[in-house]
Amino acid sequence: MYKPVVVYDIERSTRTNHFTRIVVESLVATNPTMTAMNRDTICSIWQTPAHEISTKHHLFFGFDSPRAHGQYMIRSDQRSSITELLNDSGKARLTTWLINQREQGERCPDVTREVIEAAQNAQDMSVPKRINRVLQFLGAPRGRRPTEGVTLDPNPEGTTLDGKGTAYYELLARSESITWEGDLKALLDHLEKNGLVNRIDLHGGLQFHYALELSGFERVEELREAHPDSDQAFVAMWFDDELEPAYVDGISRAIEGAGYRPLRVDKQQFADKIDDRIISEIRRSRFLVADFSQGKDGARGGVYYEAGFAHGLGRKVIFTCRKEDIDHVHFDTRQYNHILWENAEDLRKQLEERITAVMGDGPLKGRGET
Known part of the structure; x- marks a missing residue:
């Protein structure tokens, strides 16, 4: 194939x-x-x-x-x-x-x-977020039983990795850890001390098997619930007639085509600050589409705020920008993988493919309910 x-x-x-x-x-x-x-x-x-x-x-x-x-x-x-x-x-x-x-x-x-x-x-990942990353790694996939877990080999040798060495390196990566002693092990020890994981020493303490306790599964589920299985996708963009076709024929159609429901707080509801409605709707949304296209007066600061707020909640943010505007996007955002579009149809096609790749098909896919 x-x-x-x-x-x-x-x-x-x-x-x-x-x-x-x-x-x-x-x-x-x-x-x-x-x-x-x-x-x-x-x-x-x-x-x-x-x-x-x-x-x-x-x-x-x-x-x-x-x-x-x-x-x-x-x-x-x-x-x-x-x-x-x-x-x-x-x-x-x-x-x-x-x-x-x-x-x-x-x-x-x-x-x-x-x-x-x-x-x-860049700033280092916070310790609480690193701890949560470790828990989520041990809790994936969702169907893992309490008796299952992950075996780690903190001393992989040679140039060919087995599953234990690979899992160890991947957990270092996911938790932004550098070493075993005093770093990743400290995070795992904290989880074990708080009754969230169970450890079994193997081969005289050269390898370790970690599995979630029931309280650990409960915590992982709480973390998942903080990322709701919503059908809503929040759209942050510049409110201007110039970009209306990009929203109606591009962003909105792409979100609907992927099986989700788009929501944009219109300019009548926007009052020069992030109001309670915007914050609450981002919290309810499964992901956010942030378009950084702008006019002669520069970028709308709200788009940056809304994207940052969604990131802080752990929501996925999909970045888009009109191709001619990308050089004006702030550096901190430009480092992300933007969809660069030239017209509404180009935006629709690229965005629908990206949503499907990143989020999977939405709950409304094929139902005609979007």
Whole structure:
């Protein structure tokens, strides 16, 4: 079985003088690494075991790394920037960025110099959020029984990982941890002390099996309930007649086509601040679509606030922007994977595909109820 997979070439942009990617489609065999190449190699970020993946261009190196929680690619002349600019905390933040990009639908993110610098200056993930990430990792998939769990090998050796070593590296990545002692182990010890997980030492304490206690399952379910199984998608955008076709024929139709119900608080209800209605509707929504297109007067600050508020709640945010406006988007937001659109139909097509990829088909899919 074959399917189209996106790989990349580059050219110099005369407008921005930055390297931009040209999407090229290539038919390759369907497999987890996007290519028939499956050679063992070393992750450029963490110097840990990984698989090499083909990017179809000699200037790019591609990796499928458990320690980076998946695939990424990097230009050959940027590999040294990681060690030059990032300490271990910066590498952990870069790993979190990669995970976020994949959750936004970009299967193999590009680690550019700009991304590396952003990771250098980013804030560390809070300890409570890291603890919750560990719990959610141990609680997935949803059907896992109390007697099941995850076996971790904190001392993986060699260049070929087994399931225990892979799980250990993936949990380091998900929890923005750096080491075992005093870091990931401290998070797990906290959960064990509070009766949320159970630990069994294996092979003389060289490996550890962790499983959720019933109270741990209850906590994981509480975290899931904080991300409601709603059919509502909140839309944050610039309220202007110029963008009305983009909403009516683009965003709204895309959300409905994916099986969800769009909600936009119109300009009559918006009063120069984020009012209670907007906050409550974001809380009720399953995800948020934020369009950062803007007019001559600049961006509408509310879009940034609403996207940030949704992020703080743990909601997925799907970023879009009119192609001609992307250079005016604030850097902190521009680092996310935006859908760049040229017209309403282009926006509809790309957005519906992204929603389906990131969120899955909505509860209204095929019912004609949207």
